[in-house]
Amino acid sequence: MNYPRVYALLLLSAFLTSCGQNQTNVPEDSIKSEINDIGPNLMARNLKKGSNGTMLIAGPNNSSLSFGGVFRYDARLPNEQGKSFINLTSKLGPHRFWDVLEDRRGNLWFTTTDSGVYYDNTSAPLSAGSKSIQHFTTTDGLANNQVLSVYEDKAGLIWFGTGGGISRFDGKSFRNFTSPNAPLFYKEGHYNNDIHTIIEDKQGKLWVGTRGDAFVYDGKKFTTLTHKGEPFLDVWGILEDSKGNIWLSGYNGFSGSTGGLYRYDGSTFTKVSERGAYAIIQDKKGNIWTTGPVNPANWTVQALSRYDAKSLYSEKPTVTEIKSGKAFYGLSEANDGSIWFGDATGVYRYDGKTITDFYNKAGQKKYSIDTKQSVVIWKGSMLLGAWEGSKFLGDGSATGDVDLLKGELVLDNRHLVGGAVEIDMRTIEQKFDHPGPHNKLPPFFNVKKFPLSTFAITQVERGNNGNTNVPNDGSIRVRNEGNINVTGNLTIEGITKAVTFPAQLYFKDGMDGTVELNGTLTIDRTDWGIDSGSEKLFLTSGDGTISDDVKLFIKIVAKK
Structure with missing residues (x-):
């Protein structure tokens, strides 16, 4: 069998492809929208104030292939240079980051849901000779490697809410609190160990929200929070206001109809609103802000809401809905009084008049293909296998590559909607597994007349029909979000x-700025007139017949 001839022809065919409260909604014309398209593209789970007016943003990415990170926004850096957002965790590897804390010494703590806690002690190392980045896991005494929250108390102790209870770190070692109290509803304390949030009040007591019951810790024991004989369940947001009242959002008992926002004055719980709160803060003016569901029975409708300070303790406090959507998460007030909040794809800033969107989810954006990082690999084979007696020698498979000359991808709200690529047919090469001389390929393609091949996207079909499912815990899990079918003209x-081929699209490192497409296309070469040695001519080609199918492995890296 003449395998050199097979390689030559395959090389040529590798062209490619290419309760009742007063509610008001802010009139749309009273809030301006501004796009500042430089921010991180991730699920902004937690926002915290850092030193010197900075803002810290932490969260995972929706795609299973992109894990997210922690970013710092520094208003002192020029936006026009794209440096205001800095990725603080880019060198820590791919992890699902969730929360962040800058402690009183200026050091940073990063929590993950898959790899414990990272500590950047550049400012003040824990001990002489310690590394600038330290990694704490269950091996080091952490209760669990799933860590959803981090908090520093007045004594400087660091508390972690994990998937296996509470961990307290004193600078040297961990002390763990597991199954902190006999649950009133969830048996065996299983969900009580899944910690959502921890805060300390003015009296030094810790308030703990979990997937199960909520607790108060006085330094000696954990006491379950109850109202009307039933515990508060699935509490995410807890706040102590300026008057010492505790605000919390959750379900009082198992019935979903009892969910909402509650206020505790030290003796009595009062239901303030049907609205829930994933996050809750009080600003300098005394207003209370929340992110979360408008109706606890329907987590798919959420909002950034403001409870007016003047009516805060009235029977029907006035609540203003600033922005609505499918999912809102982290929440914080900056030094300048602006309110920062996060959603499933990035962060916003509201200064009382204008909402600045740091990730442009409205309108299409073009990403230029990086031809140095992008590649197309082709693979073909003979129609018949080669044998030596009963020993199979192979099917004459051969592979090679071809260069992309230029191109772009067009995205709308993180979804691929179009694009085009040019392929330089003069660069087709074949990969050989062994050194030595090889036959020079004859000029099957008329590269002088047709030096380029092109592929233009005409349609993209998304996994889950493009729908985003929001479970009752407010998280977004879209297992097939990046799976797409790409159709276009080759x-x-x-x-x-x-042609149509399956592909995966995802944002590298959770950043808005680099997108990768990984696809596989199988074509029939004879559709483009490449019929030499075709299986359709088997009766005349015999054992020199080459399979008509050529498989193309496509990796495209594109940047804005």
């Missing part, structure tokens, strides 16, 4: 045919 030597 042109080779003046012949254009429609």
Whole structure:
């Protein structure tokens, strides 16, 4: 069998492809929208104030292939240079980051849901000779490697809410609190160990929200919070206001109809609103802000809401809905009084008049293909296998590559909607597994007349039909979000045919700025007139017949 001839022809065919409260909604014309398209593209789970007026943003990415990170916004850096957002965790590897804390010494703590806690002690090391980045896991005494919250108390102790209870770190070692109290509803304390949030009040007591019951810790024991004989369940947001009242959001008992926002004055719980709160803060003016569901029975409708300070303790406090959507998470007030909040794809800033969107989810954006990082690999084979007696020698498979000359991808709200690529047919090369001389390929393609092949996207079908499912815990899990079917027109030597191939699209490192497409396309080369040695001519080609199918492995890296 003449395998050199197979390689030559395959090389040529590798062209490619290419309760009742007063509610008001802010009139749309009273809030301006501004796009500042430089921010991180991630699920902004937690926002915290850092030193010197900075803002810290932490969260995972929706795609299973992109894990997210922690970013710092520094208003002192020029936006026009794209440096205001800095990725603080880019060198820590791919992890699902969730929360962040800058402690009183200026050091940073990063929590993850898959790899414990990272500590950047650049400012003040824990001990002489310690590394600038330290990694704490269950091996070091942490209760669990799933860590959803981090908090520093007045004594400087660091508390972690994990998937296996509470961990307290004193600078040297961990002390763990597991199954902190006999649960009133969830048996065996299983969900009580899944900690959402921890805060300390003015009296030094810790308030703990979990997936199960909520607790108060006085330094000696944990006491379950109850109202009307039933515990508060699934509490995410807890706040102590300026008057010492505790605000919390959750379910009082198992019935979902009892969910909402509650206020505790030290003796009595009062239901303030049907609205829930994933996060809750009080600003300098005394207003209380929340992110979360408008109706606890329907987590798919959420909002950034403001409870007016003047009516805060009235029977029907006035609540203003600033922005609504499918999912809102982290919440914090900056030094300048602006309110920062996060959603499933990035962060916003509201200064009382204008909402600045740091990730442009409205309108299409073009990403230029990085031809140095992008590649197309082709693979073909003979129609018949080669044998030596009963020993199978192979099918004459051969692979090679071809260069992309230029191109772009067009995205709308993180979804691929279009794009085009040019392929330089003069660069087709074949990969050989062994050194030595090889036959020079004859000029099967008329590269002088047709030096380029092109592929233009005409349609993209998304996994889950493009829908985002929001479970009752407010998280977004879209397992097939990045799975797509790409349809487009492939042109080779003046012949254009429609093709469709499966691919995955994801944002690298959770950043808005680099997107990767990984796809596989199988074509019938004879559709483009490449019929030499075709299986359709088997009766005349015999054992020199080459399979008509050529598989193309496509990796495209594109940047804005």
